[in-house]
Amino acid sequence: AQSVSQHNHHVILSEAASLELGCNYSYGGTVNLFWYVQYPGQHLQLLLKYFSGDPLVKGIKGFEAEFIKSKFSFNLRKPSVQWSDTAEYFCAARNAGKSTFGDGTTLTVKP
Amino acid sequence: DTAVSQTPKYLVTQMGNDKSIKCEQNLGHDTMYWYKQDSKKFLKIMFSYNNKELIINETVPNRFSPKSPDKAHLNLHINSLELGDSAVYFCASSPRSENGELFFGEGSRLTVL
Numbered sequence: 001a002q003s004v005s006q007h008n009h010h011v012i013l014s015e016a017a018s019l020e021l022g023c024n025y026s027y028g029g030t031v032n033l034f035w036y037v038q039y040p041g042q043h044l045q046l047l048l049k050y051f052s053g054d055p056l057v058k059g060i061k062g063f064e065a066e067f068i069k070s071k072f073s074f075n076l077r078k079p080s081v082q083w084s085d086t087a088e089y090f091c092a093a094r095n096a097g098k099s100t101f102g103d104g105t106t107l108t109v110k111p
Numbered sequence: 112d113t114a115v116s117q118t119p120k121y122l123v124t125q126m127g128n129d130k131s132i133k134c135e136q137n138l139g140h141d142t143m144y145w146y147k148q149d150s151k152k153f154l155k156i157m158f159s160y161n162n163k164e165l166i167i168n169e170t171v172p173n174r175f176s177p178k179s180p181d182k183a184h185l186n187l188h189i190n191s192l193e194l195g196d197s198a199v200y201f202c203a204s205s206p207r208s209e210n211g212e213l214f215f216g217e218g219s220r221l222t223v224l
Contacts (some may be wrong), residue, residue: 032210038152043215045199051210088152092211097142098167101154 004026004093006102013081014110021076021105023091031093033074035065038088038104047089050074061085083111114138115216117202123222124192131188132219134202142166143185145177146201154201160185165197189221197223 004022007022025031035047055067065076074091086109091102115136126128144167145157159167160179170175174190189196204218 006130034212036213036215043217044203044213045215046212073204090154092213097159097161097210099144100156100184101115104152104154106152 002031002095002098002100003101004091004100006089006091006105008105010108012071012110013020013070015083016080017109018079018096019076019078019085019107020090021091021107023042023074023102024072025074025093025100026072026094027093029095031068033065034092034094034099034107035063035074035076036090036101038090040087044090046085050094052082059085061111081107083109085109115202115204115214117200117216117218117219119216121220121222123224125224126187126192126194128175129188129190130192130199131186132202133186134216135184135218136204137183137215138206138214140204140206140214141175141181141182141202142205142207144188144203144205145178145185145214146203148199148201148218158185160188192221192223194223197221199206206209210224 003026036044038044050057050067055075058064089105142161144159158177163179176188179185199218199220201218203213205211
C-alpha cells in the first residue's frame with residue numbers, strides 16, 4: 001500500500017531562516033508527487049508538483065522541492081522563510097487516481 | 112468565482128442526527144473527492160467519483176453515503192452522527208482520475224455534540 005511520511009511534525013523558525021521539510025513515500029511504481037500548503041483557517045493549495053523530468057521543481061512563493069528517486073524522497077525547501085509562510089504543509093503521492101497524504105508539518109515562523 | 116465550493120462551511124449538530132454537505136465544482140473536472148481532516152490535521156480520502164461513478168471507497172462506515180447527481184456535484188450525506196464524526200470535510204476535484212493535482216474546497220467544519 002502507498003504511504004507518505006513526513007519527518008517533522010512541528011518546525012519553528014525565525015524569519016529569514018532556511019527551511020527543509022522531509023517527505024518520503026513508499027511505492028515502487030510511478031507516482032506523481034505534490035506539496036500542498038494550508039494557511040490557518042483555509043483550504044489546501046498546491047505549492048508545487050513533480051510528474052517527470054527535472055527532479056528539481058520550483059513552485060510558488062519561492063518554494064522548491066527535489067525528487068530523489070533512489071531515496072524515495074521529495075523534500076521541500078525555501079532559502080529564506082517569511083512570517084507569512086506560517087502554515088501546515090502536506091506532502092502527497094498520487095498513483096492510480098488516489099492521493100495519499102503525509103501527516104503534515106506545522107511550520108511556525110517567528111517575526 | 113469559487114472553483115470548488117462547499118456548503119455549509121460550519122455545521123453544529125447533535126449526536127444521532129442526519130446531515131448533508133454539498134459540493135460543486137465549476138472547473139469542468141471529471142473526478143471529485145471527499146477527504147476528512149481530523150483534529151490532528153490528518154487528511155484521509157473517503158470517496159472518489161469519476162464522471163458520477165464511484166471509483167474509490169475507503170473504509171468508511173455505511174452511515175456515510177456520497178451522491179453524485181452529475182460530474183460537477185458530489186454531496187455527502189451522513190446518518191446517525193457520532194462524536195467521532197467531528198472533523199473538517201474537504202471536497203476536491205481533479206481534471207483526470209489518474210494523475211493531476213487536487214483542487215480543494217474551503218472545507219466544512221462539522222461539530223457533533
